[in-house]
Amino acid sequence: MRRILRFLVISLLLAFIVLQFFQPEKNNGEVSSNHIFNQEQVPENIQNILTTACLDCHSNHTNYWWYNNIAPVSWMVNDHISEGKSELNFSEWAAMDIFEKITILEEICQETERKSMPLKSYRTIHPKAKLSDEQIAELCNWTTKLAEELLANAASE
Numbered sequence: 234m235r236r237i238l239r240f241l242v243i244s245l246l247l248a249f250i251v252l253q254f255f256q257p258e259k260n261n262g263e264v265s266s267n268h269i270f271n272q273e274q275v276p277e278n279i280q281n282i283l284t285t286a287c288l289d290c291h292s293n294h295t296n297y298w299w300y301n302n303i304a305p306v307s308w309m310v311n312d313h314i315s316e317g318k319s320e321l322n323f324s325e326w327a328a329m330d331i332f333e334k335i336t337i338l339e340e341i342c343q344e345t346e347r348k349s350m351p352l353k354s355y356r357t358i359h360p361k362a363k364l365s366d367e368q369i370a371e372l373c374n375w376t377t378k379l380a381e382e383l384l385a386n387a388a389s390e
């Protein structure tokens with residue numbers, strides 16, 4: 234019995250070590266001119282909110298923590314990033330047309346108000362990403378204002 238247990242523990246340990254050699258590609262892109270920060274007027278408080286709570290999953294650049302490099306956590310994090318980026322990528326803001334931008338701005342406000350974003354697992358691990366009601370209100374004021382400006386600019390073109 235003891236032997237079997239020892240065999241099991243050692244096998245599991247080996248499997249864990251082997252797993253570490255299979256890692257997803259890192260989300261380590263540079264900030265380009267297509268990034269929302271270089272495309273729109275984004276006040277500093279909003280830049281801070283987006284940077285601490287959203288950009289890790291919704292841009293081409295993630296700030297990894299050491300444990301993010303350990304499989305299988307690395308794969309879970311990678312899943313969130315690919316899924317998050319496919320819904321909204323602030324690094325590729327310039328690639329969206331005005332309708333997409335206005336729709337997503339509204340969703341940014343809605344998702345944060347409903348506390349669906351940032352993801353709960355992320356909020357638990359990154360306490361700073363837990364947005365206060367005040368921060369959510371600031372974010373929503375900004376998304377509304379930017380959407381109005383985009384519309385006004387489009388109308389005057």
Ligand code: HEC
Nearest residue numbers: 286287290313316317320321340341344345350351352355
């Ligand atoms: C830990 C990763 C992660 C973080 C951090 C994060 N998101 Fe997301 N986001 C996702 C994933 C995954 C999806 C797609 C699945 C879903 O909707 O739950 C998503 C979807 C979205 C969508 C599209 C929703 C829809 O249903 O169309 C919006 C808008 C959004 N996020 C905004 C934000 C904002 C704003 C922040 C910061 C306040 C944020 N997210 C932080 C992972 C993240």
